[in-house]
Amino acid sequence: MIAAIAQREIRSMLRSGVFLSIAAAFFALLAAAAMLSVERVSTFERERIAAQAVDREVWDSQGERNPHSAAHFARYAFKPIPGFVAFDPGVTDYAGIALWMEAHYQNPAVFRRAEDLGDAGRIANLSPAWVLQVVAPLFVFLVLFGAIAGERESGTLRQTAAMGVKPGALYSGKLLGAGIGLGVVIVPSLIFALWFSARAGGEPFLQDEGVRTAGLIVSYALYFIAVGTVAIGVSALVLEKRAALITLVSIWAASFVLAPRIAGDVASTLYAEPDAASVTRQLGDASSAFYEDQDYRDALEKAILEEYNVEKTEDLPIDYGAYTLQRSEEHAHPLFEAIYARLDAIHAKQESVLRAASLVSPVIALNALSAGLAGADRHHQKAFVAGAEAHRRKIVKQLNDDFMYNAGDAGYGYTAGASFWREIEDFDYAPPRFASLRGEYFFSAVVLFFYAIGGLVFARWAVSRAQGRIAS
Amino acid sequence: MKTSMTMALERRLFLFAAPGIVILGCIALLAAYAAMSGKSYVNEALAGQYAFERQANEAVAEWRAALVDVEASDEAPSPYAARPMNLRLPASLPPASLADFAIGGGDLLPTTTKLTGWSSPGELFVGYEFANPTTLGLGRFDLSFLVVVILPLVMVAASFDVFAGERERGRARMIAAQAGHVRASVWRRLHLRNLAIWMVFSAITLLAAVVGPAPQMSGARLASFAVWLGVAWAYGVFWFALIAFAVAVARNSETVSAVLFSLWAIFVFAVPAVGGAVAEAAYPPPSRLVFLSEMRKGEVEAVREAEKLTNSFLADHPEMALSTEDVPGFFRGAFLSNREAGKRTTPVLEAFAESREKRAALVGRLQFLSPALIANNVLVTIAGGDVARNMAYQEQAREALGDLFERIGPAVVAKQRISVAEFDAIPAFAFKDRTLLEKFQGFLAPIGFLVCLSIALLLAARIRMRASLETLL
Numbered sequence: 001m002i003a004a005i006a007q008r009e010i011r012s013m014l015r016s017g018v019f020l021s022i023a024a025a026f027f028a029l030l031a032a033a034a035m036l037s038v039e040r041v042s043t044f045e046r047e048r049i050a051a052q053a054v055d056r057e058v059w060d061s062q063g064e065r066n067p068h069s070a071a072h073f074a075r076y077a078f079k080p081i082p083g084f085v086a087f088d089p090g091v092t093d094y095a096g097i098a099l100w101m102e103a104h105y106q107n108p109a110v111f112r113r114a115e116d117l118g119d120a121g122r123i124a125n126l127s128p129a130w131v132l133q134v135v136a137p138l139f140v141f142l143v144l145f146g147a148i149a150g151e152r153e154s155g156t157l158r159q160t161a162a163m164g165v166k167p168g169a170l171y172s173g174k175l176l177g178a179g180i181g182l183g184v185v186i187v188p189s190l191i192f193a194l195w196f197s198a199r200a201g202g203e204p205f206l207q208d209e210g211v212r213t214a215g216l217i218v219s220y221a222l223y224f225i226a227v228g229t230v231a232i233g234v235s236a237l238v239l240e241k242r243a244a245l246i247t248l249v250s251i252w253a254a255s256f257v258l259a260p261r262i263a264g265d266v267a268s269t270l271y272a273e274p275d276a277a278s279v280t281r282q283l284g285d286a287s288s289a290f291y292e293d294q295d296y297r298d299a300l301e302k303a304i305l306e307e308y309n310v311e312k313t314e315d316l317p318i319d320y321g322a323y324t325l326q327r328s329e330e331h332a333h334p335l336f337e338a339i340y341a342r343l344d345a346i347h348a349k350q351e352s353v354l355r356a357a358s359l360v361s362p363v364i365a366l367n368a369l370s371a372g373l374a375g376a377d378r379h380h381q382k383a384f385v386a387g388a389e390a391h392r393r394k395i396v397k398q399l400n401d402d403f404m405y406n407a408g409d410a411g412y413g414y415t416a417g418a419s420f421w422r423e424i425e426d427f428d429y430a431p432p433r434f435a436s437l438r439g440e441y442f443f444s445a446v447v448l449f450f451y452a453i454g455g456l457v458f459a460r461w462a463v464s465r466a467q468g469r470i471a472s
Numbered sequence: 473m474k475t476s477m478t479m480a481l482e483r484r485l486f487l488f489a490a491p492g493i494v495i496l497g498c499i500a501l502l503a504a505y506a507a508m509s510g511k512s513y514v515n516e517a518l519a520g521q522y523a524f525e526r527q528a529n530e531a532v533a534e535w536r537a538a539l540v541d542v543e544a545s546d547e548a549p550s551p552y553a554a555r556p557m558n559l560r561l562p563a564s565l566p567p568a569s570l571a572d573f574a575i576g577g578g579d580l581l582p583t584t585t586k587l588t589g590w591s592s593p594g595e596l597f598v599g600y601e602f603a604n605p606t607t608l609g610l611g612r613f614d615l616s617f618l619v620v621v622i623l624p625l626v627m628v629a630a631s632f633d634v635f636a637g638e639r640e641r642g643r644a645r646m647i648a649a650q651a652g653h654v655r656a657s658v659w660r661r662l663h664l665r666n667l668a669i670w671m672v673f674s675a676i677t678l679l680a681a682v683v684g685p686a687p688q689m690s691g692a693r694l695a696s697f698a699v700w701l702g703v704a705w706a707y708g709v710f711w712f713a714l715i716a717f718a719v720a721v722a723r724n725s726e727t728v729s730a731v732l733f734s735l736w737a738i739f740v741f742a743v744p745a746v747g748g749a750v751a752e753a754a755y756p757p758p759s760r761l762v763f764l765s766e767m768r769k770g771e772v773e774a775v776r777e778a779e780k781l782t783n784s785f786l787a788d789h790p791e792m793a794l795s796t797e798d799v800p801g802f803f804r805g806a807f808l809s810n811r812e813a814g815k816r817t818t819p820v821l822e823a824f825a826e827s828r829e830k831r832a833a834l835v836g837r838l839q840f841l842s843p844a845l846i847a848n849n850v851l852v853t854i855a856g857g858d859v860a861r862n863m864a865y866q867e868q869a870r871e872a873l874g875d876l877f878e879r880i881g882p883a884v885v886a887k888q889r890i891s892v893a894e895f896d897a898i899p900a901f902a903f904k905d906r907t908l909l910e911k912f913q914g915f916l917a918p919i920g921f922l923v924c925l926s927i928a929l930l931l932a933a934r935i936r937m938r939a940s941l942e943t944l945l
Contacts, residue, residue, distance in 0.1 A: 116757040119849060119852050122577065123848060135742075350606070
């Protein structure tokens with residue numbers, strides 16, 4: 001009986017002009033999104049590789065120069081983009097892609113691509129993930145709103161009840177039919193989008209692409225189970241097809257379109273970030289704190305003179321100016337860390353609002369999980385920034401040390417040349433493994449899982465109720 | 473059916489019934505929230521800007537006082553005192569008078585900078601990217617978003633079954649039997665439901681305009697609000713016309729709702745998303761990384777050729793002679809390097825502007841496919857949250873930096889100072905915004921198109937509703 005119900009469901013879907021036309025539009029939109037996204041990400045990667053090469057060339061060819069002057073010129077860290085970004089761009093367009101690793105200052109990552117997108121870019125951004133997360137649920141709702149309500153209106157629900165079809169069989173048949181009918185459209189779309197986007201960006205970059213691919217497939221599967229079962233449940237719960245349609249479209253608009261936007265706005269309003277100018281000022285203060293603290297500098301001087309057992313800084317075997325430059329760097333490190341930690345704490349609080357909102361909007365949970373699995377969320381951005389800062393500290397120390405140990409009496413007149421510049425390594429970034437960040441996504445994964453389970457239970461209950469009412 | 477009877481029916485079915493109360497309540501709540509969120513955003517932006525300006529102006533005043541001392545004193549000053557390189561002039565973009573109605577790109581783009589010889593034109597706007605990219609990506613919920621995205625949906629939900637629903641329930645025949653026709657009843661009910669939605673929304677936006685963020689109500693704000701609300705209503709009329717057309721043409725409420733919701737999704741999401749992606753693919757912005765590379769090449773070249781550049785600069789300014797003061801060499805080096813980087817990056821910046829204009833032109837053509845895009849572009853621009861306004865600010869700030877370079881350059885390279893009189897002649901940065909009329913003129917064609925489309929749809933609906941009762945029922 002289950003197979004017969006499923007067969008009938010699939011047949012009626014395939015005969016429906018609405019289903020076929022919506023499925024065709026969905027495929028076309030997804031294919032366009034995938035192609036445009038892949039082209040975009042491939043271009044980003046080509047630009048990054050070229051910029052990295054130029055940065056190396058410019059650095060090596062800067063000529064004879066004082067190493068500290070070179071530390072001010074410094075190097076740039078460029079963020080590599082994993083191919084999965086073509087599938088789900090996550091925060092890629094809203095986070096900086098290059099970081100200036102200059103002396104004395106921990107800069108934020110700059111050049112956010114969203115700044116070039118124009119006004120329309122803030123309404124919607126086309127990507128395969130957006131099509132699957134936002135458009136696909138509408139497609140599912142438009143196909144399934146009549147799943148039970150239509151049977152009720154046409155009288156077949158009464159007939160199946162009279163034939164002794166158990167609610168469980170009806171539910172399983174409907175679920176199987178919907179799963180196969182919609183799966184024929186959605187599963188190949190998801191696999192195509194993942195496979196196609198993984199080709200973007202050249203070399204494989206994420207070390208655990210297999211785990212991430214599996215995670216993405218499972219996440220989207222849970223999401224569509226939740227969406228499909230809600231559609232069947234609502235269709236069973238309301239009396240008319242018209243009411244089912246309006247209820248499902250209202251759920252889609254409220255939960256899938258409005259809720260993420262409002263949640264983001266509430267998060268930004270409740271936990272407002274300090275304005276950029278004040279953060280810049282704090283970073284400036286942290287950068288110059290060493291030079292403002294005369295007592296600290298006096299103590300430092302006393303300590304180094306004692307260590308080398310000399311009377312004057314001029315008698316030190318190292319360049320004292322370079323020594324203070326390096327100590328000023330080290331003095332600023334915890335101050336920078338504190339400023340960025342405060343910002344990070346605000347961002348974490350903002351995201352806790354989003355997590356809470358995911359309880360009423362599964363797309364928020366999927367959004368967080370999908371962007372994380374694609375290596376395109378804030379946590380991956382943080383890892384890039386942390387890696388670049390570690391590299392900044394390393395190369396600035398290397399430059400200051402060269403100045404300190406090799407300047408002799410030349411002081412700031414000391415210069416280094418091309419052979420030393422070549423010793424300064426490029427920034428080599430490996431994104432974190434997903435497993436190392438799993439704690440960040442646990443809540444979203446659990447929420448999505450319970451949406452799927454809750455959807456299955458809700459649909460089962462609603463179908464039983466519908467049949468019970470018909471029978472009575 | 474008489475007006476009083478329609479009103480009685482509507483009171484029972486919509487105004488005092490659960491669907492109407494829920495819809496109007498949601499609109500009121502969402503509009504109030506959007507207004508408060510916009511106000512809070514603008515107040516925070518203003519507070520940040522006041523603090524920035526105050527701190528920057530205090531530093532400039534200190535710098536000027538040091539310069540006055542240098543001029544007044546016969547003693548040799550500290551080599552660092554009142555150096556023109558250490559002059560940092562604030563340049564801010566104030567929030568537009570109606571900024572709380574459309575945040576637009578305001579949360580993404582820079583609104584403050586300091587004009588100084590230490591910055592090249594390409595580096596003038598860097599280092600402000602501290603916001604959470606996750607929330608930035610989700611965007612803000614402001615009144616313009618409410619108008620463009622939510623109100624049409626609510627109008628559809630409130631109106632899709634005013635005729636087909638009555639026909640399905642058999643009430644339409646009863647009305648026709650009493651009044652001889654159904655069109656008046658359908659039109660009245662459509663008007664009533666949609667007017668109720670728009671009156672609630674307009675009342676709250678009017679309140680938001682009056683109780684706006686500091687500075688309080690001004691003539692400019694009032695004028696911008698009037699135009700903004702007028703455009704919002706024009707967009708509302710388009711949706712009203714579209715709903716009326718669908719209601720008049722489609723036989724059952726399921727079809728009416730499916731068609732209207734699909735059109736909503738296409739106009740509001742599909743066209744802007746696809747249009748934006750196509751525009752980016754057709755006119756990709758020049759690489760910011762290429763821009764960076766050019767800037768760094770210019771800087772390093774200037775460092776390598778500092779002596780040559782100094783001599784060439786001084787040859788252009790024979791009135792200046794090299795001072796013997798012990799000024800660190802990197803002052804002059806940094807200035808020349810920034811000037812050189814500025815020269816090199818000018819073509820890239822121009823290419824950015826050109827590609828932005830081409831994309832905007834393409835989106836301008838594509839907006840005729842989506843009334844939502846038209847409404848979004850006009851509402852955000854009138855409110856002053858548009859990207860173009862910020863780009864104009866960035867361009868004006870770069871021009872002001874160029875002017876500052878001209879004024880301080882000779883003194884910096886010659887290791888001298890500028891005079892107090894020369895400093896006082898430097899104009900304070902003030903952003904020159906487009907007038908409301910200039911902004912509106914750019915949108916005459918799309919708004920005209922929207923109005924014509926609305927009229928055509930209304931006429932078509934009217935003609936259809938005049939069909940015989942047999943056809944309609």
